[in-house]
Amino acid sequence: MIKHLCAKAGCPNLVNKGERFCPEHSKAMIFCNYPGCSEKVFVTERYCAQHQPKRMFDSKRGNPNQRGYSSRWARVSKQYR
Ligand SMILES: [Zn+2]
Numbered sequence: 001m002i003k004h005l006c007a008k009a010g011c012p013n014l015v016n017k018g019e020r021f022c023p024e025h026s027k028a029m030i031f032c033n034y035p036g037c038s039e040k041v042f043v044t045e046r047y048c049a050q051h052q053p054k055r056m057f058d059s060k061r062g063n064p065n066q067r068g069y070s071s072r073w074a075r076v077s078k079q080y081r
């Protein structure tokens, strides 16, 4: 059976292939908070890589100027926030 280190950074415990965390750290795993998603994530992360909070997506899209909106549109859209 091939073993590898627990995926928790700094954890020296070995786990079986196919499992990511040692028993101690797998207890700290929860299901992704996204409705219907069955990915396991750390309690502190709350969402899996696919469902990270939308701040991440916003930074990918860039600010309104980078997206090609005029400054007028930026003013108008601000009124709706
Ligand atoms: Zn561990």
Ligand SMILES: [Zn+2]
Residues within 6 Å of the ligand: 032, 033, 034, 037, 038, 039, 047, 048, 049, 050, 051
């Ligand atoms: Zn998810």
